[in-house]
Amino acid sequence: MKRRIILITAILLFFITAPIIAQQYKLNVGDRINISVWGHQDLSKETIIDPDGRISYPLVGSIKAEDKTTAEIRTELQEALSEYIINPEVSVNLISYRKLRVTVMGEVRQEGSYEIRADNQVLDVISLAGGITENAEAEAAVLQRQGKKLNVNLKELLRGNNLEDNYQLQNGDQIFVPERERLTASIQGEVKAPGQYELSYDKEIRLNDFLAQAGSLTENAGEKIRLISNDKPIEFDVEDTLAAKKKANPIVQDGDSIYIPSALEEVTILGEIARPGSYEWNENMRLANLIARAGNTKDRANLEKIRLVRNNNEIQEINMQKFFEEDELTANPKLQPGDLVMLGEDDSVDWTRVFFMFGGFNKIKDFFGW
Structure with missing residues (x-):
């Protein structure tokens, strides 16, 4: 779509400016022109501007044509012929241009050397090259000509502005469109x-x-996100960032470094829960927080008989239904590092199978005598 817009803009600019360019175009060696005088067919002539930049014409002889417009040649011929013809009506028309070769390099779709007409401008050859790429630093294009550099703001030129940057091209010109600097941020x-x-x-x-x-966070991700931006470290709660809370969800800038530390202390939840596994513990974590982090319970979960196994092998049976219905805080206990929460399905869960699937809980299995 962008390429299409660029091509359409260039074509429109060509049709708008072409008549003006033709009138202002200064002739070059190799251009072919036609000269005619009203009522004098014998004075009609096609001629090519020779390597010395001159043309030869009957009654007038050799005159310099290079770097002159057709209008200037017409005026000069009329003055010279007026010695032989009363009020001569002379017309001078450009038939063909000498072919030039220019090179386009950098962030265009088709780099290469292009044969163009002597009246072609920067936008013409950019169109021949298929337009600029999405990675182009269009404001910083350069036209190199005989050791000199001319700055070209292609971005504005393609918008129809800065038409003075739409230079008429010369043989051997080189246009370079640089790649804009990549913006990056890292995450580890x-x-x-x-x-x-x-x-x-x-x-x-x-x-x-x-x-x-x-790819989102791993199961071992901690509770915090550490962001280093402009050499200043900032820390956010993972949950706040994932919830897109404004204060914990800044715009990532070029050069930012983001680090997600692993959980230092964990609690584990198994059974009828959306995302069973281990989660980083924090001192304010309660059972309801853990269940929410694990994606909430499944429909068949038995909230009246939740087993909480402490690190010291103490087992508690929690009726969390009372917390939801009666706001009883004892039914929403604070968790400790290493706690294991087991959510059953109406007392029908085969915990041996659950532990076998998860692995790494031999001490719990031994504790229950399984």
Whole structure:
């Protein structure tokens, strides 16, 4: 779509400016022109501007034509012929241009050397090259000509502005469109696809979307996100960032470093829960917080008989239904590092099978005598 817009803009600019260019065009060696005098067919002639930049014409002889417009040649011929013809009506028309060759390099779709007409301008050859790419730093294009550099703001030129940058091209010209600097940010730690990611110039990305781009968090991710931006460390709660809370979800900037530390202390939840597994513990964590982090219970979960196994092998049976119905705080206990929460299905869960599937809980299995 962008390429189409660029091509259409260039074509429109050509049709708008072509008549003006033809009138102002200064002739070059190799251009072919036609000269005619009204009522004097014998004075009609086609001629090519020779390597010395001159043309030869009956009654007038040799005159310089290079770097002159057709209108200037017409005036000069009329003055010279007036010695032989009363009020001569002379017309001078450009038949064909000498072919020039220019080179286009950098962030265009088709780099290469192009044969163009002597009246072609920068936009004409950019169109021949298929337009600029999405990675082009269009404001910083350069036209190199005989050791000199002319700056070209292609971005404005393609918008129809800065038409003075639409230089008429000369043989041997080189146009270079540089690649804009890549914007990147890195993410490391407990994400599924750590690494460096490119940022867009045109579209901002917030921290939660950047995490998703990196494959989201691993099961071992901690509770905090550490962001280093402009050499200043900032820390956010994972839950707040994933919930897109404004204060914990900044726009990721070029050069930012993001780190997701692993959980230092964990609690585990198994059974009739959406995402069973281990989660980082914090001192304010209660059972309801853990269940929410694990994606909430399944429909068949038995909330009246939740088993809480402490690190010291103490087992508690929790009736969390009372917390939801009667707001009883004892039914929503604070959790401790290493706690294991088991959610059954109407007392019908085969915990041996659950532990076998999860592994790593031999001490609990031994405790129950399984």
